[in-house]
Amino acid sequence: MKRREFAALTALALAAPRAAFAQTKPRRIGFLGSGSAAAVIRPLEALREALRGLGYIEGRTLAIEYRWGDGRFERLPALAAELLRLEVELIAVWGTPGALAAKRATSTVPIVMLSVGDPEETGLVASLARPGGNVTGMANLGGAVVAKQLELLKQVVPGLSRIAVLRNPGNPSLIPQAKGAEAGARALGLQYEFYDIRAAGDLQPAFTGMAKARTGGLLVLADPLFFTQGKLISDLALKHRLPAVTARSELADQGLMIAYGSSTIEPFRAGAAYIDKILRGAKPADLPVQQTVSFEFVVNLRTARTLGVQFPPLLLTRADRVIE
Numbered sequence: 001m002k003r004r005e006f007a008a009l010t011a012l013a014l015a016a017p018r019a020a021f022a023q024t025k026p027r028r029i030g031f032l033g034s035g036s037a038a039a040v041i042r043p044l045e046a047l048r049e050a051l052r053g054l055g056y057i058e059g060r061t062l063a064i065e066y067r068w069g070d071g072r073f074e075r076l077p078a079l080a081a082e083l084l085r086l087e088v089e090l091i092a093v094w095g096t097p098g099a100l101a102a103k104r105a106t107s108t109v110p111i112v113m114l115s116v117g118d119p120e121e122t123g124l125v126a127s128l129a130r131p132g133g134n135v136t137g138m139a140n141l142g143g144a145v146v147a148k149q150l151e152l153l154k155q156v157v158p159g160l161s162r163i164a165v166l167r168n169p170g171n172p173s174l175i176p177q178a179k180g181a182e183a184g185a186r187a188l189g190l191q192y193e194f195y196d197i198r199a200a201g202d203l204q205p206a207f208t209g210m211a212k213a214r215t216g217g218l219l220v221l222a223d224p225l226f227f228t229q230g231k232l233i234s235d236l237a238l239k240h241r242l243p244a245v246t247a248r249s250e251l252a253d254q255g256l257m258i259a260y261g262s263s264t265i266e267p268f269r270a271g272a273a274y275i276d277k278i279l280r281g282a283k284p285a286d287l288p289v290q291q292t293v294s295f296e297f298v299v300n301l302r303t304a305r306t307l308g309v310q311f312p313p314l315l316l317t318r319a320d321r322v323i324e
Helices: 003-023 037-053 073-085 096-105 143-156 174-187 200-212 224-228 230-239 249-253 265-279 301-307 313-317
Strands: 027-033 062-068 091-094 111-117 135-140 162-167 191-196 217-220 244-246 258-262 295-300 321-323
Touching: 027 073, 027 096, 027 265, 037 062, 037 091, 037 111, 037 224, 037 265, 062 073, 073 091, 073 096, 091 096, 091 265, 096 111, 111 265, 135 265, 143 174, 143 217, 143 244, 143 258, 143 313, 162 174, 162 200, 174 191, 191 200, 200 230, 224 230, 224 249, 230 244, 230 249, 230 301, 249 258, 249 295, 249 321, 295 301, 301 321
Parallel strands: 027 062, 027 091, 091 111, 111 135, 162 191, 162 217, 217 244, 244 258, 295 321
Antiparallel strands: 258 295
16 A cells, blocks of 8 residues: 555544544533422433433433522522523523523523423513514413412311411512412412512521411412422421422422422423424424423322321322322
């Protein structure tokens, strides 16, 4: 073989691995969570599993940059800006505060909502059918679900007359939930009082106030801060002998008596399809927002027995899961 031909073949051999690497370079996306990673362990695994089914294997063909607000919403704008500096191709968001922070940070990088409440009311999208702009994905139902939560609590505690409602005033997605709480309480003839929780340190004084007000039940609105502080909230509710209802099944696992709300798994799994379509070139403005249609009803019977609450047998048969 001539020296010139050998040199050309050697150059091609050395270049081949680099070319192959360039062709298989992982797609890079961001993930912005309003709460903590611990609060969405199972939903995140569902997202990864769905992405694997579409050919995106984290660590090989997909790189995900995770950023967590841990319930401190003031951190989210800086975390969104950090993801953009990493030149991610899109940002997947969990929670309305994170979605709003991402939208304020960019009008061009696609944003996929994995679990966000009432995106029309908060201005994230123009409409569910025609979102416009750079935001689309999965949305949760708001106020109507909260009214159903109160209805379940009243069924289980027939003599209930006064409830406390935990809300985080810094979370805009709680506005429709709070409206649902007010409407649901009025329909059931319940007195209600909101307790504003901005940080974990506000919880103990709030429960002390509930005891002084002779509160008979507790509604915990769906907020990343409350998911992060679920064990503390459950312990305080049990200490003050408050039958409680909330949206997230994880809080029932930690001790709250009833959980009823949109599935936390479904929107993450369905969100993988949005991520795939956008990475393949689809525009968020052309992808209608979907609403979660799967719901979970979980009963912590152990907590109910401790509180002396008797669950109607028929209601127990409707539960998706009963914690003994």
